[in-house]
Amino acid sequence: MSAPLLRVDDLQVQFFTEDGVVRAVDGISFDVREGELVGLVGESGAGKSVAVSAIMRLVESPGRIVGGHIEFKGETLIEVERGDDGESYRTDATIPDGELRERIRGREIAIIFQDPMESLNPVFTVGGQLREFIELNRDLSEEDAREEAVRMLREVGIPEAAARYDDYPHQFSGGMRQRVLIAMALACEPALIIADEPTTALDVTVEAQILDLVDELQERYDTSFVWVTHDMGVVAEICDRVNVMYLGEIVEQAPVDDLFYDTQHPYTEALLDSVPRPDETVEELNPIKGVMPEAINPPAGCRFHTRCPDAREACKTTNPDCRDVTDGVTEHRAACIKHDAFETTYEGSPPLETGSGGGFDVSLSGGETDD
Amino acid sequence: MTERASSASDGADAVGFGEPLVEIQNVSKHFPNEEGMFSWLSFNRDADGLPIETGREWVRAVEDVSFTIRKGETLGLVGESGCGKSTLARTILRLLEPTEGSIYFKGTDLADLSGERLRNTRKDIQMIFQDPQSSLDPRMKVGKIVEEPMQAHGMLDSEGRAARAQELLEKVGLDPQHYNRYPHAFSGGQRQRINLARALSVNPDFIVCDEPVSALDVSIQAQVLNTMRDLQKEFGLTYLFIAHDLSVIRHISDRVAVMYLGQLVELADKQELFENPTHPYTQALLDSIPVPDPRADGHRGVLEGDVPSPIDPPSGCRFRTRCPELITPAEYDLTDAEWERVRSFMRHVKRRDFTETDPDALSQRYFDGQIPSGDAGDKVSAAIDDIAADDWDAAAERLQNAFAEQSICAREEPDYEVDPEYGADRHTVACHLCRE
Known part of the structure; x- marks a missing residue:
């Protein structure tokens, strides 16, 4: 198997807030191979967006990457180690900021955000923004860049591309703005596109158009994707492999078919059970009990144990890593000690009472508890 | 539960389960495109004489919509953003005056009501909004929030209201002890539960839910949907449930209405609509939902183009400009x-x-x-x-x-009824393909 295009290893991102340190991403590892579409799925607050912005070193203050190693095409995008004094620092292997900006961002790795209105400047024309981007990143003359911009707009399905070149972002519909961003992301034919919930704000019919477009473009350009989403439907449709995140950790990692048909982590299972289906009538939904705890004060042991139907005493103390839990035919990792791969006392441990009365416990953010 | 507070529309309570509770007849709602003192004036350089034209552009948000909601049922209303779902909901609540048409609640035309009688009827009709955050006053305690509608309608004394508020908090799955907390201490799902408790406080018959779960995470969504269903059974509520998510609609509704560009295109029993969708728009909508199953048939229905502007909607069938099944004009002999x-x-x-x-x-x-x-x-x-x-x-x-x-699609407005394959409910479709 060829070396992965992108490798994220033990990434940790923390936010230093007044209320304390929020461990938004707490030691996640995953990789992306060439031509692959890898999903990163989870509920809001799971740390998906922070994780992908760390790849491009776009984490904003008070957030900081405090550990981990990200490698792209053999180059180290970031490597952070903890020194003897306990302070974390970037190692010399990390490529400098300027070089990252000039060589990697936009050219090698592009990013598409959820809200296209925020990514486009409202006071410049759509075509102008696209042209400038192409001109700067591909060293084309203004004339050629313009031609290329119109070609890209046509390529992503903007009707009357030449005429709409001079329109402003507000004259475009949401779906068309997202198409423009895809055009911009593709303009330099990057090896990897990071898509952060790009279809979440769109209507289903528009979402279908965009997913279709991505399929088509991926076939043509063989681009790899990291696709962040909370929608299991989108995951099932487009992803090759999936990482499921919960409270800053990856709890399950599997090829898409295995994730749905050979689910290994109770959280993934609960998530799949709680989704209403468009293709069949489900009488009673099985919601996950309770709400996701705050990342500032995550539960000890396995982070999901407070809501997990399979939780036992042992889960309160052991925080499992994400390791291979099946026979090794496919790569299927899960972070749950109920599997044999973890040599723990789960078997003999008494079951925990979870659920706290239907799961409606309210905890004040100030730290007051209700028990 | 406490006994029903006496209402001005006594006797009208006789609406039995399954009987029409709300009837919407030919309702249209148009808005002027621009607000403002001189918005009816526009400048036209090429005009003869004075280069000024008068007349407003109208956004035809809802056009000629008729349907009935029966007591005890959940009618799902689905459509994409901008199709007029929320405008229709607000018109039904009489938060907006309909441009044309009438809305009957328990047989009374709401337009005929005013003053005290309108206030009393409003008690029977409540609403839950999409954003649970902005629909709660951050400076009011949860208990007071739930009590406020009762106070406004002069229900019970203050002790009675407090007791009822606590009872309701428990009913919607919150801890009655949280009576004295502020909304910020609650998560999104819990805030939506507070909204539910508030809506229920005045003992309504009918609740309009405008995208009540679309701002919530899936796992929380399921919790709230289950609660809404339980409450409906317990209190005999009638819901108009608006959503853009067909999975949610399929889960909660008894009957489903599909809207496109201000008009209803299809209305049928839930199973009939999902298993036997007849309007090309409904079919496209169903085909576009990503199915959470990687082994599902890979076919993805993709509609071309964007929704046209409601200022100048297409003639005849409004969906025809994007319809994959536009009918061949009769005068041509084409295969x-x-x-x-x-x-x-x-x-x-x-x-x-x-x-x-x-x-x-x-x-x-x-x-x-x-x-x-x-x-x-x-x-x-x-x-x-x-x-x-x-x-x-x-x-x-x-x-x-x-x-x-x-094409006939451009020349005539479609309005047909087909024989249902599932159940016995009427199945109406606005598509000329059903004309035979």
């Missing part, structure tokens, strides 16, 4: 395959998404070198010549006038 090619060509010319102008190449590319014979073929050839002369607008217009505008 299905030929008609398919003509429409594809027409679409590409309109979108101008190719740069080819050579007539032979075009005919090869879009018609496999075989332009249909007869009248239709002449018009296609003329359009190809227009493109060769680089006059794209003329070509697009020629094709539109010759084909799209001649």
Whole structure:
């Protein structure tokens, strides 16, 4: 198997807030191979967006990457180690900021955000923004860049591309703005596109158009994707492999078919059970009990144990890593000690009472508890 | 639960389960496109005489919508953003005055009510909004929030209200002890529960829920949906449930209405609608939802183009400009395959998404070198010549006038009823394909 295009290893991102340190991403590892579409799925607050912005070193203050190693095409995008004094620092292997900006961002790795209105400047024309981007990143003359911009707009399905070149972002519909961003992301034919919930704000019919477009473009350009989403439907449709995140950790990692048909982590299972289906009538939904705890004060042991139907005493103390839990035919990792791969006392441990009365416990953010 | 507070519409409570509770008849709602003192004036440089024109543009948000909601049922209303779902909901609540048409609640025309009687009827109709955050006053304690509607309608004394508020908090799955907390201490799902408790406080018959769970995470969504269902059973509530998510609609509704660009396109029993969707728009909508199953049939229905503007909606069937099944104009003698090619060509010319102008190449590319014979073929050839002369607008217009505008879809507004395959409920479809 060829070396992965992108490798994220033990990434940790923390936010230093007044209320304390929020461990938004707490030691996640995953990789992306060439031509692959890898999903990163989870509920809001799971740390998906922070994780992908760390790849491009776009984490904003008070957030900081405090550990981990990200490698792209053999180059180290970031490597952070903890020194003897306990302070974390970037190692010399990390490529400098300027070089990252000039060589990697936009050219090698592009990013598409959820809200296209925020990514486009409202006071410049759509075509102008696209042209400038192409001109700067591909060293084309203004004339050629313009031609290329119109070609890209046509390529992503903007009707009357030449005429709409001079329109402003507000004259475009949401779906068309997202198409423009895809055009911009593709303009330099990057090896990897990071898509952060790009279809979440769109209507289903528009979402279908965009997913279709991505399929088509991926076939043509063989681009790899990291696709962040909370929608299991989108995951099932487009992803090759999936990482499921919960409270800053990856709890399950599997090829898409295995994730749905050979689910290994109770959280993934609960998530799949709680989704209403468009293709069949489900009488009673099985919601996950309770709400996701705050990342500032995550539960000890396995982070999901407070809501997990399979939780036992042992889960309160052991925080499992994400390791291979099946026979090794496919790569299927899960972070749950109920599997044999973890040599723990789960078997003999008494079951925990979870659920706290239907799961409606309210905890004040100030730290007051209700028990 | 406490006994029903006496209402001004005594006797009207006699509406039995399954009987019509709310009837919406030919309701339209139009908005002026621009607000403001001089918005009815516009400047036109090319006009004869004074270069000023008068007259407003109207956004036809809801147009001629009729349906009935029965007591005890959940009617799901689904459609994409901008299709007029929320405007319709607000019109039903009489938060907006309908431009035309009437809304009957328990047999009384809401437009006839005013003052005290309207206030009393409002008690029976409540609403839950999408954003649980902004619909709660951050400076009011949860208990007071739930009590406020009761106070406004003069229900119970203050102790009675407090007791009822606590009871309701428990009913919606919150801890009654949280009576004295502020909304910020609650999560999104819990805030939506507070909204539910508030809506229930005045003992309504009918609750309009405008995207109540779309701001919530899936796992929380399921919790709230289950609670809403339990409450409906317990209190005999009637819901109008608005959502853009068809999975949620499928889970909660008894009957489903589909809206497109201000009009209802299909209304049927839930199972009938999902298993036997008849309107091409409903079909497209169902085909576009990503199914959470990687082994599901990979077919993804993709609609072309965007929703047209409601200021100047298409004539006849409003969906015809994007419809994959536009009907062949009667005057042309085209085979299905030929008609398919003509429409594809027409679409590409309109979108101008190719740069080819050579007539032979075009005919090869879009018609496999075989332009249909007869009248239709002449018009296609003329359009190809227009493109060769680089006059794209003329070509697009020629094709539109010759084909799209001649279809029955452009000439008549559809309104049909089909025999249901599932259940016995009426199944209405606004599509000319059902005309036989």
